[in-house]
Amino acid sequence: MLKIPYLDLPPLCGAAGTVRLPGSKSISNRLLLLAALAEGETRIEQLLEADDTAVMLDALRSLGCAWHRNGDGSVTVQGLGGHLPVSQADCFLGNAGTAMRPLAAALALLSARDGGRFFLSGVARMHERPIRDLVDALRGLGCQIEDLGQPGYPPLALSGPAPLALDQPVRVRGDVSSQFLTALLLTLPLVAQRAIVIEVEGELISKPYVEITLALLARFNVKVEREGWQRFTIPAGSRLRSPGRLVVEGDASAASYFIALGALGATQAPVRIEGIGRDALQGDVRFADAAAAMGAQIEWEDHALRVRRGAWPLKAIQLDCVAIPDAAMTLAVMALYADGPSRLSGIASWRVKETDRIAAMATELRKLGATVAEGPDWIEVHPLQSWRRTAIHTYDDHRMAMCFSLAALHPLTGTPPQDLRILDPGCVAKTFPDYFETLFGLVQADPAHIPVLCIDGPTASGKGTLADRVADQLGYWVLDSGALYRATALAARCAGVALDDEPRVAALAARLPLHFEAGRCFLDEEDVTDALRAEEVGLGASAVAALPAVRQALHQLQLSFRRVPGLVADGRDMGVAIFPQAQLKVFLTASAAQRAERRYKQLISKGFSANIAGLLQDLEARDARDKSRSASPLAPAQDARLLDNSDLSIDASVEQVLAWWDEKRAFAD
Numbered sequence: 001m002l003k004i005p006y007l008d009l010p011p012l013c014g015a016a017g018t019v020r021l022p023g024s025k026s027i028s029n030r031l032l033l034l035a036a037l038a039e040g041e042t043r044i045e046q047l048l049e050a051d052d053t054a055v056m057l058d059a060l061r062s063l064g065c066a067w068h069r070n071g072d073g074s075v076t077v078q079g080l081g082g083h084l085p086v087s088q089a090d091c092f093l094g095n096a097g098t099a100m101r102p103l104a105a106a107l108a109l110l111s112a113r114d115g116g117r118f119f120l121s122g123v124a125r126m127h128e129r130p131i132r133d134l135v136d137a138l139r140g141l142g143c144q145i146e147d148l149g150q151p152g153y154p155p156l157a158l159s160g161p162a163p164l165a166l167d168q169p170v171r172v173r174g175d176v177s178s179q180f181l182t183a184l185l186l187t188l189p190l191v192a193q194r195a196i197v198i199e200v201e202g203e204l205i206s207k208p209y210v211e212i213t214l215a216l217l218a219r220f221n222v223k224v225e226r227e228g229w230q231r232f233t234i235p236a237g238s239r240l241r242s243p244g245r246l247v248v249e250g251d252a253s254a255a256s257y258f259i260a261l262g263a264l265g266a267t268q269a270p271v272r273i274e275g276i277g278r279d280a281l282q283g284d285v286r287f288a289d290a291a292a293a294m295g296a297q298i299e300w301e302d303h304a305l306r307v308r309r310g311a312w313p314l315k316a317i318q319l320d321c322v323a324i325p326d327a328a329m330t331l332a333v334m335a336l337y338a339d340g341p342s343r344l345s346g347i348a349s350w351r352v353k354e355t356d357r358i359a360a361m362a363t364e365l366r367k368l369g370a371t372v373a374e375g376p377d378w379i380e381v382h383p384l385q386s387w388r389r390t391a392i393h394t395y396d397d398h399r400m401a402m403c404f405s406l407a408a409l410h411p412l413t414g415t416p417p418q419d420l421r422i423l424d425p426g427c428v429a430k431t432f433p434d435y436f437e438t439l440f441g442l443v444q445a446d447p448a449h450i451p452v453l454c455i456d457g458p459t460a461s462g463k464g465t466l467a468d469r470v471a472d473q474l475g476y477w478v479l480d481s482g483a484l485y486r487a488t489a490l491a492a493r494c495a496g497v498a499l500d501d502e503p504r505v506a507a508l509a510a511r512l513p514l515h516f517e518a519g520r521c522f523l524d525e526e527d528v529t530d531a532l533r534a535e536e537v538g539l540g541a542s543a544v545a546a547l548p549a550v551r552q553a554l555h556q557l558q559l560s561f562r563r564v565p566g567l568v569a570d571g572r573d574m575g576v577a578i579f580p581q582a583q584l585k586v587f588l589t590a591s592a593a594q595r596a597e598r599r600y601k602q603l604i605s606k607g608f609s610a611n612i613a614g615l616l617q618d619l620e621a622r623d624a625r626d627k628s629r630s631a632s633p634l635a636p637a638q639d640a641r642l643l644d645n646s647d648l649s650i651d652a653s654v655e656q657v658l659a660w661w662d663e664k665r666a667f668a669d
């Protein structure tokens with residue numbers, strides 16, 4: 001998961017591969033609530049692990065519901081059988097509408113029936129998202145709900161006991177958010193000694209979400225009778241009972257980004273999306289039809305989709321998106337690549353989501369250079385003629401971040417490729433914490449367009465530390481090129497090959513079975529991370545690194561680290577020999593005494609024995625050999641920036657390098 005201020009995406013030219021979707025947010029949070037309220041134990045598999053489900057799980061725990069995570073990531077919830085063991089709780093629900101609305105209804109009804117006092121709150125934006133229609137409906141039943149802030153918005157206090165009047169139909173508005181109706185449907189079975197009728201006022205929006213609610217209630221033994229979309233009856237004596245085990249479908253709204261990616265970039269192999277298919281419950285799966293109407297080629301499997309580019313440019317569409325409000329945001333970005341203006345209507349609900357999405361979408365699309373018109377419940381997007389290099393604001397809205405990442409694709413001819421900055425990319429944690437990492441695994445870019453930052457310098461100057469920290473801040477990959485020479489030396493030693501036997505050492509280097517995983521380094525199956533850091537391996541590395549055939553053998557391997565979104569490469573010759581076109585080259589030095597002391601502390605902390613005088617001698621010998629060898633001697637590139645960090649802290653060094661990087665890569669705001 002990226003927790004960084006911005007992410008720069010290079011111009012992308014294609015996409016292919018397989019993605020496994022995270023669990024659906026809507027289904028996950030509905031199931032958690034139903035499982036908590038029901039009788040019996042429920043095991044929920046493929047539950048979404050993200051901010052919105054985390055706040056729901058925390059809230060359930062504070063309401064006295066026991067749950068635990070199993071080894072396979074599934075969650076087992078002990079149902080409360082409709083009775084809370086606590087009479088007070090304070091639940092913080094972040095910005096999760098799918099937690100706030102149904103919990104408000106459940107706690108209003110349960111406190112009215114059994115007594116108690118409960119508080120619900122969220123982040124500042126949650127306190128701007130209306131809940132009045134639900135609160136009015138619940139007050140109509142006799143529930144005691146106090147607005148603790150602005151009337152009609154969270155935070156709320158729900159208390160009781162209070163007599164409930166359930167003999168008249170419950171009325172709720174359906175034209176602002178279907179989540180109000182969903183909240184009532186999920187929770188009224190708790191008090192359904194007699195049949196309860198819900199009547200919807202106004203035209204119900206987002207009907208597919210209500211269908212999900214009805215289907216999940218049926219799994220919990222409550223069969224709601226529906227007359228059109230206006231009247232729903234919860235039969236007398238309904239009781240929520242756990243079905244035992246449930247599997248959460250992949251998130252269909254999240255699928256929209258990868259469907260779009262396939263439509264825009266899969267010119268050869270398809271993008272295959274696993275986790276939803278023909279029988280998906282979620283209405284947003286119909287986004288695939290909209291994408292097909294724009295030209296995507298889509299093949300359906302039972303639990304997967306395969307998407308390729310079809311029509312090109314895409315075909316403009318005019319579409320009422322009332323049934324796919326969330327996924328429709330992705331269409332607005334696809335419209336940049338269409339053959340004419342596209343108009344999306346029926347999207348009034350965008351205005352009351354994580355942000356005012358119509359305004360946000362229009363503002364950011366215009367920054368890219370697009371012509372956009374907007375109204376109360378529609379947006380019209382014209383295709384983009386030429387891309388402007390810009391920084392996209394994401395408004396703490398995960399969908400803004402995800403759908404704008406698609407604008408990094410540059411398959412149109414005739415427009416110069418530009419990179420794109422996404423601000424606060426970590427906001428995707430709301431529903432899809434690994435979205436960007438997943439995207440990086442699918443997209444292709446011309447290597448020449450992938451940014452590289454080189455950090456070269458003598459041993460123990462802090463290159464590795466600086467490279468890791470800078471890469472973390474930028475969301476980039478790291479190449480520790482020294483590790484390749486160290487691994488070569490280690491492999492030679494293990495194979496009994498003399499370090500000066502150039503052809504045999506080079507042959508080993510050419511097929512080095514080295515891979516990196518979660519910060520660890522493996523040679524074949526063996527974890528050699530610590531072994532590589534031993535001083536004698538470093539000396540061996542310095543010896544094999546002087547052999548031109550070894551350097552040649554490792555050249556291609558080093559180039560292969562240049563992957564989307566970018567690379568920080570550390571070594572001796574990154575800027576001179578491997579990435580001479582790098583955007584920024586830093587030559588890092590520190591006094592020999594400082595370096596010897598740093599290395600000493602580093603070795604001691606790792607449990608190696610060391611003495612400073614010996615280290616200083618070795619380090620000076622290594623410097624001399626690295627500088628004097630004929631193949632890629634250690635020296636700053638002509639265009640390198642010199643950084644002597646003898647008297648600089650690690651933080652200050654990182655700050656300096658990031659400042660240089662920013663200078664090189666200014667984006668329009």
Ligand SMILES: Nc1ncnc2c1ncn2[C@@H]1O[C@H](COP(=O)(O)OP(=O)(O)O)[C@@H](O)[C@H]1O
Nearest residue numbers: 459460461462463464465598602645648649650
């Ligand atoms: N600016 C700095 N100030 C103090 N110590 C540093 C600084 N940069 C790195 N170090 C420390 O020096 C040691 C060697 O750093 P490392 O990154 O392994 O160097 P290199 O990769 O250049 O050999 C590490 O223990 C690291 O924490």
Ligand SMILES: Nc1ccn([C@@H]2O[C@H](COP(=O)(O)OP(=O)(O)O)[C@@H](O)[C@H]2O)c(=O)n1
Nearest residue numbers: 459460481482483485541542545571572573
């Ligand atoms: N790009 C590189 C990286 C390392 N090397 C060699 O490999 C040895 C080990 O590199 P390293 O970066 O792991 O070493 P330290 O700087 O951490 O001591 C160095 O002494 C260099 O001789 C190189 O020649 N070229």
